[in-house]
Amino acid sequence: MADSKVLLEVRKLSVEFSGFQALTDVNMKIYEGELRVIIGPNGAGKTTFMDLVTGKTTPTAGRIYFDGADITKKSASEIAKKYKIGRKFQGPNVFDNMTVKENVEIATEGYEGLFRSIFFRKTDAFKERVNQILREIELYDYRHFMACDLSHGQRQWLEIGMVFAQNPKLIILDEPTAGMTAEETFKTGEMIKKLKGEHTIIVVEHDMDFVRQVAEFVTVFNYGRLLAEGPLEEVQKNPEVIAVYLKED
Amino acid sequence: MRERLKKIPVNKYIDLALFLFLVTFPLYQKTYWIYVMSGIMAYMIFALSLDLLWGYTGLMSMGHSVLFGAGGYMVGISCAYLSEASWIKYDRLPWFLTPLSSEIGAFIMALVVPGIIALFIGLFMFSGKIRGVFFSLITLALAGIAELFVINQSTYTHGDSGITITSRTVLSNSADKRMTDFGFYFVVFAFLLAAYLLCVLLMKSRTGKVLKAVRENESRLQFLGYKPASFKLFIFVVSGMMAGLSGVLFVRVQGSINYTAIGINLATLVLVWVAVGGRGNLTGAMVGTILLQVAETILNSTFSNISADFAQYWKLALGVIILIIVFFIPKGFVGTLVEAEQRRKDRNRKERILRKGGVNGNG
Amino acid sequence: MSLSMLSQLLVSGLSGSFVLLLTSLGLVIILGYMKVVNLAHTEMLMAGAYICYYAFQVAKLPFVAALAIAFAASFLFGVVIERLIICHFYGKMSETLLATYAISMLLKQGALLLFGKNYKKVDYPTSEVFTFGSVYIESYKVVLVGISILVLAFTFFFIHKTKIGRKIRSTTQNRSMTECLGIDTKRVDTITFSYGMGLAGLAGAAIAPISTVTYSLGESWLTNTFMNVVMGGVSSLFGTFASSVIIQESISVISGLSNSVTAQIIVLLVVIVIVRLKPEGLFTSKERR
């Protein structure tokens, strides 16, 4: 994988919340087209890491480079719009009292500016793209439903669909299968696998079955530090990782 | 055709009925009711402007009257200056009010000044972390300050007496060109229709969707690449200008303006109108305004002969109405109707999906 | 402005600060610990003032008894209102604002119909005047300062040292966790809200002698109390105290320099600017929330 281009790189990333060291000296590289799974016990700093990359929080030290540019202190909206990093949050985070279709339309890339959105008219291509995404996430029949009326799993898919609609270079999925039935989880896994290759994807996940389904290359976090990194089989044999997970149980 | 009709939501039918009613209203009513209804229509524009802000974007401004009053006062000051009202002691207007020395200038200022005020308040609030309830509290305080301010600036605003206006046209400030109540009714109606259409277009556009998304989940929106602050600022300015317009029309109908038009009382009253009608669908704002205002006027003229304390009972009743609304129909009259329709449609769709046996169809 | 006048202004500003503190405290408790904006707060001041009038002026009870009755009655009213109305709207900002506004209207119009529009006058419980050189202060104002310090101290004790206070704080910080510990958070909510309402009633009774008791008494406190809370931050009693002093002293001194209307406008605008720069309040407590 070393031959393909580095898309995201973090160097010596640290963050501290009023005395609490949430992340310490993390170095990491994500290559273009990769599907990376991040695992780790609760409070390991996985979500904090996502927050830093997407501009929700600013680091106390260290730098983040994306596609060659330094995005360390950029705002969330700039990171999403200019650098094209899409993020799905932990637990479905959608626009509840809007229809499924509206949710996807809002997310569709290219019209985020105020003036462009005022004079925006739906083109056939736009409509087609929205419909295509709705079909991919199997919500086409539900497109006129309010997002709050969907089942939990459907809301998760909706948010995944919204991230696709952004057409990002990097997709970050924070626990995409949380609260899903086994069948839904499997479907989600297939959805993600289908995307692999076209997009670069980071998935944070607890569900080890799901991880086995999709993962090739895994990063393990613990206590705000990067514990191990490598192909799934290798990491599973790592005694440190086993210790952490055994302790967890 | 039938399909298209089916797709139109129920509130649009109510809108149609409402406008049909309003346009025929003066044909069979007496001058008094034409005058009252003109005032109510001006208030309806005001309620619409608040609905854009509160119903769609989720910004509960408790001081929207500041913008209404600002528009009204621009016209008031201009009228007083041009007609050389007896209380005027100054020789000329300060530089920033000089456009008020022409009739058209006054109208433009009445739209621009509330816009600018909204721009400043908005820049100030939205660039900081002021949101939610603090936005409401600060706008409430602003209304309080505005009331004190206009009373204090009596050189231009004539203090607590307010300004009396003799003309009843949108542009002219002279008493000679006064229109009849009947004629002016249609001027206000035209503005209401225009304001309504503007709101419909705006809210149907992508911007409208983004604003709804701001209401639903502002922080999520950032991660889709939007800057919520600029959208909020935009709608605040648009809403402010509309409020200014309604202020102008109301002052022209009423023939006077004073500090109550800019203060807390009106600011909270308009919230009640929108809440009763239902927020976030334009129709509710208009229906709420017309229902409450017509009810108040009718009850007032019926009961004020029986009990001189009537106004007090009305306010008491209004308190009860608000409680009933927030308890039993929190979405307001129209909002509940719209929701019921949505539910019914959802049910039908669900049945259709089930009939298809969960096969992923193409609609 | 002479030195004696400045010192007079500062002294009356200081006593005014304590009055503002007293009148805002109930609001701070309810907003800070329950995230509920109680628009009926200032009308509770009015209700408290009426209670004071009837208990102290008409029934000739001791003043302390009047304060106690005002607190108790407002507390009970708070229980009723919370159980009947407020508890249904937690977390719904617009609905809470509308509901509390409706309550405020009912209180105000109810008072108007019940007590009429005539002014009621409550005599000063203590009528001496203290003079220090050219500076004077009515003894009752000193009493008011005492009352507000007592109330502040008691509230601090209540919130931080008692068992119920701990429950209130833990409910604010993590409701579901608190529920898991077997604490009835609904009851905690009721107590918090009622305590805030009770304080408002008490404050109303305490300020009755220095104001004119009438149904519109609440209006004149609206902007000042709310701005005070916004500026002081909602989670710390000290912040409220500090911002009371800042607001009232500046109003006092500026109105000495120009006039009270200008002072009011300037101070409120400055408060708004401060809130913009420090949206979480000027003196937020160090607690991690």
Add this chain to the structure above:
Amino acid sequence: MKKSSKFTALLLSLALLITGVGACGKGTSGDATKASSGDTIKIGLVFSLTGGTAISEQCMYNSALLAINEINAAGGIGGKKIEYVVKDYATDADTAVKVVKDLILQDNVKAIVGLYTSSSRIAVEPVLEEYKIPLVYPTFYEGEKPNPYVVYTGCVPNQQGDYFVPYLMDNVSKNFYLIGTDTTYASIINDQAKTLITSLGGNVIGEELVSSDTTEFSDVIAKIKDQCGDQGCVIYCNLNGDSGTSFYTQFSAAGLSDNYTIASFIMDESFSTALGKAAVGTYACVNYFNTIDTDANTKYLKAYSDAYGADSAKAVTAVGESTYDAVYLLSKSLEKCGADITTDNILKNFDDLTFDAPQGTIQVDPDTHHIYCTARVGLVQDDGTIKIVYQSDKPIKPEPTK
């Protein structure tokens, strides 16, 4: 089914609105026939039954009703009973405009009696001009160029301040400190007083306008004390409503020396009885105090006390008496009109009209439509009554534009 529900919604909302407003349309026509039926004459009454000045206007409202009932009991106006419609303008000029339009267009009244604040009078004047309906304004006020549609039955500054200031300078102090509510009325009154005080050789030490919801006066009192020192001064006080009462209370509590005296136009029996101790020693000046010893006054107070109780009768004020006069003067003017009740006739018939009022005989000046009246200065006594300490020799000609 879907379509029908939509049509129901459409029809329902249409029906609701049309019936709602149609009902009131009917009400209008019903009233119109009643008014033109000929056995009654309809007049409008406009007072603040709520709002900041409600306490002052309660007595006006009571007196108006008293006068109407007396006139009707005595056979009405040429056999026709007076029918009245009351509106509350809540101390708000905008509301005043609305209710006056309501009275004119909806109730078709022949004339209107009422209003207290100057701001409301100024605001409704254009409405009166547009619809040509007369207003009888029963409050003492700051003076203006007389409006052709208004008849004024209160006194104006040349019947009030012009006697008050010299009296205070001779008997109390030459130093004045002016304070007032930030209103048109108070600022004009204070300006007039300033001119008068300087021209008579007195000193205006300071002036202060406060917002109408001010209830905390320690800063103002501090200022007064600082600027006047031991020599004291007359505090020329035109605070109204809540802030007025707060000021009196705090002023008396502040324990300033006897060299400080409050003098106020707004001080009247309603305040002096409500304030108790705090008002004692305050000077007031108006054309009527209820301690006036005339037969008409005794009769008026007796009737008032029978109707509203003895306690209320103690708080009868000058504006109340003026309203009583206003209704009587209006009835006399209407009586002169006979069958031909037009606005022009009503207004014309006010010329030189006289009435044996509780304050003494009053006469309407034909040029200005104000009344000739006697200027009186009163001092609040321990029991809350106001004792007359000075009165002009004869009724004074009104000069509203002076």
